[in-house]
Amino acid sequence: MTTALDHDSCYRAVASRDARFDGCFVTAVRTTGIYCRPSCPAITPRPGNVSFLPTAAAAQHAGYRACRRCLPDAAPGSPEWDLRGDLAARAVRLIADGVVERSGVAGLAADLGYSERQLNRVLTEQLGAGPLALARAHRAHTARLLLQTTALPVADVAFAAGFASVRQFNDTVREVFAVTPSVLRAEVARPRGDGAPPVAGVIRLRLPFRVPMDAGWTEWFLAGHALGGAESWCDGEYARTLALPHGSGVARVRLEPTHVALQLRLADLRDLGAAVTRVRRLLDLDADPVAVDAALTADPALAPSVAATPGIRVLGSVDGAEVLLRTVLGQQVSLAAARTAGTRLVAALGPPLAAPDGALTHLFPAAEVVAQRGHEVLTGPARRVATVIRVATALADGSLALHPGRDGTELRAELLALPGIGPWTADYVLMRVLGDPDVLLGTDLVLRQGVARLGLPRGARELAAHATRWSPWRSYAGMHLWKTELDARARTKETT
Template identity: 55%
Template sequence: MHLDETLCRGAVKSRDARFDGFFYTAVLSTGIYCRPSCPARTPKDENMVFHPSAASAQAAGFRACKRCRPDATPGSPEWNVRSDTVARAMRLIADGVVDRDGVPSLAATLGYSTRQVERLLRDELGAGPQALAQAQRAQSARTLIEATDLPMSDIAFAAGFSSIRAFNDVVRATYAASPSELRSGVTGAASPALPHSGVISLRLPFRRPLDPSNLIGHLVATGVPGVEEFRDGAYRSTVRLPRGWGIVSVRRPVGTAFPVTLRLTDVRDLAAAVSRVRRLLDLDADPVAIGEALGRDDHLRPLVDAAPGRRVPRILDPAAFALRAVLGQQVSTAAARTHAARLVSALGETIVDPDGGLTHLFPTAEAIVAAAGERALAPTESVDSRLDEILRMPASRRRTLLAMATALASGDVRLDAGADWQAARDAMLALPGIGPWTVETIAMRALGDPDAFVGSDLGVLKAAASLGLPAARPLSSGPPRRGRRGAPTPCNTSGPPARTP
């Protein structure tokens, strides 16, 4: 990735927080790297060098600034609006694939050789997959050190390090402090009572502006009983994670961050849990770029000006949402919640929630297929009687649900962090009973595709009519399109072209 140094220096001198996460400023005279908005005195021009990622700065020998904590910035919106190999790789790394299964697994998931993935990431981000994963491990370690009472040896392995020595070396190199010094800096300042192991409280940053009104409200309004709830001012949800399960609790934002509490059965799932909560709340979006793009339309400009910083509420479990989308076809929100609640009660995995009323994880696709006789149904077969008793809906919709569950269980439809958006669309459209409304809803909420557009939705049609817009047509096929949530481009002159609405 080529960084225009003149324009990057301008962003640093103006302390423009919009560019936090897009690039990092390394200072030759001090050996530290900062976010562009760092409040410290601006370095001289000759002492500034720029890196496209925190991992690149760390690999070059720079340590994180203790004042602005550049490793804790919002992520780059590039990984949300792009579906190319590098973006898919970054989403998978954030989800912990390298820590769990190694670089060869990452490459195999992407369909490339390990050498090709290494080259692509180094060319664009200045660091390979191991260095990018190590930067994430360092951030996870710092979070666990400062937010839990776990022993350092447990933190080392929970954060993904292979040894305690590697943990100590990376933490000291990254933060210019030992793990014990990081913890004493927290406990010595205010002497808080640290929570017991498995419960982690943290703050997830975002870019301003942000309008939270449609985020938590929508999640609560469509929540599935037993899986989601609103309690004591917080949206709470169970989530299935790679090594176990967890409970996520999110409160309204304070300042420039959302207060989040995670209860994890295995703290090694911290990175995956944080990544999924960030996607749930669309925290890595660039609201200024979105507003500028949408504001070019005369009909949309007044709406954008009235509520700047709106985010698209996403989902914690993409596969579960795909199944819920099928349940929601041609019925009201209340009916969809009722169907989902019945499915959860009958097939969901039970959990114990010490802090509230959550009772289940949403059932897996495999569990639904098993309820139909552990096999896919032929077009003329009847649905298994057990599923018929659980879901009181037309047989055609139960068949569609089983088709989606079978495709998810077999891997024919992939909706994980590394999924190819267009391939997922094509695979879903090939299923019986799946149309543009379902595909675009899943693309928007589960995949996070910025080009997803539910043009046939009744609410969208009514809103378009109220604005005097023509009837909308869904974008359900065709070549990949440019997203509307493009990142600002002053420091990326060789990247993808600016996106349009």
């Protein structure tokens, strides 16, 4: 049995073509054998002819093929995978990152700490499809992207998407989309990218998200934290290098009103799916801003900030180890000082790109390199340097694993067990690496100043008690509190 979806509620969303539910479930139409996203513009089928399934993989497993009009495989991901911290949600996050293609179901089960049999049972019961079917749906989506956005030969597309053979690729495309790969490619008059002329080695994509999205906060965060050499911000474009499973990559993003324009340059096209997933997690593109804003607006203290900044996002990460090392490196120093230290680390220890891409020259250094040579580069208090080396060593020897499939409670305990890491650092890592939407950094100085400006309770216990009304969106409430204080400082500076 799959996770129960209320038929009447889902049908109302489909009848109103409510795009907020795209990615939360799919509509399977028995009379046509097609599954669609809730906002599909086609004529709404009769209630008795439809069923609702939690994932595209479940629909494919049940014998339905994807609608080529609404492209349900291209819908934003469900915010449920971040809201939930159970086994199924953690497995979905890892499958989207391509773990099954790289390590098989055995590797996925090992990362999650479960047996293959138990993992398959849980995913089939809750999502209507096991790990292989979920990974197959992910490969089919990657294949369609490559077919319709690049001029790669079909055989190259097959292996880049993660298929073991061209025959397996052809069979899957025909089964999922009811046409051959060549027909699927011919259906678009031009690539479904950003409309710009094709450039050799570059893939252009449009990443959808649920509106609204506050671009100002996202752009400030990306620009304010960018490390020279590994990241850049220029003329409204954020760019960064990516350390991917099969090689390096460069991602360039531009925020548009209804989507993110993404340009990727990859050393190995097998990393396309992982790169897209990581950029989506970095920008929090699977969030449900309407649900978040509705919950936070119920608190009169936050309502003005929500009204002024609808759709604020909690920025995530493209690499868990990088976030942890940068967070420890920036403990108890200003943002500018943290950027300077991080930029120095990148220049000294980061692997250089084979060919520089504008201002991008290096990857962020691997934990193994920081553990061995960090003492040559790191400056500042000896205690902080020792903590950075200690954390890098734990990441390098495998005693600390950081990936989106980790259990939050277990990971927090492991982080706190490392000398030099306190609750703020552990909670910040959970918020950014696991995408936990319900973390309030109650001891953060800037956040507490925002609390004071809004007249909220200042005592730690009183604030924690008050913040329960923001659950399960306390991470987003924290962004509003940060922004309140930072905006006030900016106004004061302008006045001065």
